[in-house]
Amino acid sequence: MLPDEVDARTRYELLTSLVVPRPIAWVSTYGAGGARNLAPFSYYAALSASPMLVGVSVGHRNGVPKDTLVNVRARRAFCINVVPEAMLEPMNATSADVPPGVDEFELAGLEVGASERVDAPYVAGAPAVLECTLEREVDLGEAPNTLIIGRVVGVLLDEGLPFLEGTHQVDPSALRPVGRLSGGGYALPGPVRVLPRPR
Template identity: 55%
Template sequence: MIWDTAALGGRERYQLLTSLVVPRPIAWVSTRSPERRRNLAPFSYFAAVASTPFLVSVSIGSRGGVEKDTLRNIRQTGAFCVNLATEPQLVPMNESAGEYGPDVDEFERAGLASANAESVDAPYVADCPAVLECRLFKVVELEGGPNTLVIGEVLRVRLADDIPLIPGTLYADTTALRPVGRLWGDLYATIGDMPALKRPSV
């Protein structure tokens, strides 16, 4: 089977992309509007960009040609937090994914407590075990489509005390963190077997 992507409709391209590029980590992004309203929404077009500077990216789509609250808040305040969704938070994370209006507080909707980041003006999910406090680094307009790429500089990393580090490193123990990934449709992935392979020597 071979498809010319230019000949496919948007929904068909989405189906192929989200079923082939899997699992995708989830950026559970929390922001605050200039009017101080809290917002929380998950995005699976999420990636690490660089460690120096410490950058992550989130691709945020529009809704009916209107920017989502997350993107609008980031543009206006230059601040956001990426909460790394984990297995115990899967249900409230999904609850926050609804297409709610700007007057809806997703923290309240999902029954989540929030706390205030220390390095940026944004809330975060209080019991999330791993949080990246981000300052807007760059916005990249993706011409021809509904998505906008947001690149954030991570100013502070918050890690729960019960997530151990691999001795002698700053590697967080993935089995303790228990992150969830996005597949397609209603499907999510959890951490299973993690085979270890040493890189070939030259």
């Protein structure tokens, strides 16, 4: 199969069923007039630890940037909420295409917190939150998609969240993160196998 010989839908379906499972950035922002916006994005990756950078690729709808991108550009800030298995359904509810003024926390029945470090709200019940400022945006071309690169300036962790012994690695069995497969499919956390790194 050659990407140039198939249509955009086919490329999307192949890519999103082969680059799996993908972590989900559940991105919260303020819109114009302070409306709270929340939406999931699985074109998401850790880019660098020092400085701490993450990337989220946001699409445009009928040529118009999605609300998340509009808000990030305006406030230069956003929070990424980690999605645990227990929040799968509210996360999905916030992917609805609703007008910019609709409070998507209310829509999904979620408690809201206000970040003290960046100009963005966060999901109060999320086990972990990355507070980000907009470092840079990169136009990804004809799709069109825009990659927003966020600098993590704060990390909020639920007090009960344990680290693996002797590390600052959050215990995945407590975090219970979900991964996106294609379409409406999600990979749920299963048993964790730990392998020593070969020398």
